[in-house]
Amino acid sequence: MIGENIVASAYIAHQGQELQAINPGTGKSLAGLFQKASTQMVEAALAAANQAFFTCQNIDPNKKVLFLQTIAEALAANGEEIIQRAAEESGLPIPRLQGELGRTTGQLRLFAELILEGSWVDAVIDPALPERSPMPRPDLRKMLVPIGPVVVFGASNFPLAFSVAGGDTVSALAAGCPVIVKAHPAHYGTSALVAEAIISAVEKTGMPKGIFSMLYDDGHEIGRALVQHPQTKAVAFTGSFKGGMALVRLAEERPEPIPVFAEMGSINPVIILPEILESKAEELARQLAGSLTLGAGQFCTNPGITFAIAAPGLDRFKTAIAEAISKIPSATMLSPGIAANFHTAANAMSKEKGISVLAESNLINKELESQSIPRILEVNASDFIKNKHLGEEVFGPQGLLVCCADVQELQNAVQELEGQLTITLMATAKDLQQHLEIIDRLKTKTGRIILNGVPTGVEVCAAMQHGGPFPATNDSRFTSVGSDAVYRFVRPLAFQDWPEELLPDALKDANPLGIYRKIDQQLTKSHVK
């Protein structure tokens, strides 16, 4: 494992401060020394990225496909070492990381397929109408092209699937954008191993070297320099509200505005309607306790808040969730800092007016550090409505049950909710029919609305929307999970009266790529007549 920074797919040694990774469970430093990057490296990485961006303009899509597939192969080939290191650095269990590595290589292959199929460039052709009166129409053809170098911040909670070769990186590379990764300080070693896989794929497939760089920093200096560099054309981030908004505001200080995609906090409300509560109180309680504490509650889509109407099933639900929570063991959180923040936020919330502790786990692992203790709090809707803090995310396995006196109070309480990644309804068919207005309100507050499921477990597919109204993200118009994530890093370019031989293949008369195109407002795979 090489701990040097990577500029244009090459290791750069220098005499910077040395950084070490920590095992959050033991609190001890792990093997491997990593070098804090310099701002000169930021300059060099962006210059190389900009050059690679220019070169990649006319790249054969098949070469991009091969590049993404080769990264996936290299990750899989070194899977054991990567997973081992990620487990040590993140405290996440091996099976979870095995799944996450599969998701990461799956993502790479999904985007490879997208590029291979080719229609994602949204080609639109309005052929010339030379006879049109009073003015002829020129020949106009438009397609999506990459936006430029993209800065990706590795996420703490997905050391593989949302980090160095994760969803942000792969969607930017698929778009044709060079990527500069700011490695997350909670997993330097995992980052180094994953970067090795990317560099080897750059080498093997002959991609321009500037397509990938990765820099280490335990502070904010390098991140700030990356976001504010004039050649940076987009930024992708998954993390806290505070971190995401700091990047948004940093980008706003630039003379040139650029898109920042910050996937931030969400409490992913679950609303349990009366009929299903009565019929399935215990089952729902167990299901939610599991979702709330999965991965030590460190998912973006962790269901942090549950609303229920005081109905016959509510007491049974409370008993069952209390019992379930009390039996779920503590778990190691991603980093000592995240564990400390969780304890502070969880305790602060438990002291807010009207809050009582419904249940808490008593299975605490005393031999490990950075332990999260599953807990569920309870509050009345009237107190919830009065206190904005109760709607804020607590990153970790703590949930809040909001008990509503009646439908009207439920309506008032959900009206207070801010934008969310997900909102879940637990409901029978009759429940839904009786609460249509609440559902319509909820739809305006979320990116994904779920019926009778749990929000954790985010499918990587074309129909996924992982993004939602502020403050869940800063820009609800895009998704960071699924193939549509590629649309964050492209812009349309129109060619007017351009000669066939110089048009990109996607726009040529004969449709050599065999893709879907909108010709004269009709979607078709046929050639231009």
Added chain:
Amino acid sequence: MIGENIVASAYIAHQGQELQAINPGTGKSLAGLFQKASTQMVEAALAAANQAFFTCQNIDPNKKVLFLQTIAEALAANGEEIIQRAAEESGLPIPRLQGELGRTTGQLRLFAELILEGSWVDAVIDPALPERSPMPRPDLRKMLVPIGPVVVFGASNFPLAFSVAGGDTVSALAAGCPVIVKAHPAHYGTSALVAEAIISAVEKTGMPKGIFSMLYDDGHEIGRALVQHPQTKAVAFTGSFKGGMALVRLAEERPEPIPVFAEMGSINPVIILPEILESKAEELARQLAGSLTLGAGQFCTNPGITFAIAAPGLDRFKTAIAEAISKIPSATMLSPGIAANFHTAANAMSKEKGISVLAESNLINKELESQSIPRILEVNASDFIKNKHLGEEVFGPQGLLVCCADVQELQNAVQELEGQLTITLMATAKDLQQHLEIIDRLKTKTGRIILNGVPTGVEVCAAMQHGGPFPATNDSRFTSVGSDAVYRFVRPLAFQDWPEELLPDALKDANPLGIYRKIDQQLTKSHVK
């Protein structure tokens, strides 16, 4: 003509300051008194818009279609009065305004067709895979939904096509977003007449009244309040760089980031390559002189700068463009303020180092005010490269010819260009083949690249891209002209395991709307199996 502000499709009288429109040609006030809006009206307009937004969620698309068509009919029915008033307020000639009204009603009908066809919602369906191992896949379905109330700033240079019922308004309404227009102070009366058409269409088609409001202000107070209102979810603007960036920065002061679409300045460079210059010097000169002075040079796509290599044809080109420019009469600019700004900027540029006046019109209408005088300046590439000011937009009929010693100097000069709405190549097939690298550089700097045409005359169609890298716009990922403009005002919403009967029609199994949908990654009009 009613000069009261419009809140939720109703006129609101109050005792505000009275405003008057000015005929820029005569400098005299025109009939009609308009009331400066109050911030209370901003509150009322946004509250009504937010309510209408909620109501519109489940609106029948056919009702939206009828609404847009009815606006077009109402505009056409009152066309004569609207055009007459617009001519008085803008100084633009009647035939141009007749064309612009046709474009405006055409735009309304284009978006009506888009909604009627229905596939624009980008429906994506990944059906459940209950048997998948290790985890079943839920049923996921995604489509675009409106983002919320949109604030539209009327543009000075298109009093019809980019103002009250122009491209921004119609694309927002098509998306399902309520619109609050800030009327442009250069054409209060035109705005009032067009708003009447919209209100009558709201009435006739039974749309929720909050879907449309319009406020008057000769200063910045109302615009600022609109941009910063918490219920505003997007802003659209066409105008100067200074004005656009002021709105971008105002929006950045909000706690909640929202998209601002500012179509700002562009000098729309034209690059004449050597072979075509030799063979068509005179024809190109006449063509460019016409495009430069069209509409008194007040188009976003006005070709403000021309690059040519010192080659045998260059002297002939200079002689011909000088002759053409000298014969083009002065014209009334859109407002006394715009005329004053043009004279200041044009004179300042003519005094920059190395600049000489190649030609100036001597046909100046002394009987009218606010006259623009067509002029073309000349500079060597070496002076151009040294002086950033020479690449800035001068809004009006003044062009700059940059003479390059050779291909290398041309390459260096175009490298200095900032982002543009359009870049035009004048070239033979051989010219193109010999300058491929320059062309690749230019593609990274523009939203539309044109061969052997003029950038003025922006076709309203699906393949149009009217938007480009900064500073042409603040967000190159979107277009403000053509049917894709609708994508500025939507966000995806995903439904997970949602029951058929409560899904929007676009996502129902049977595909009752008969639209294209991506099912299991295949585009199809068929139902879900």
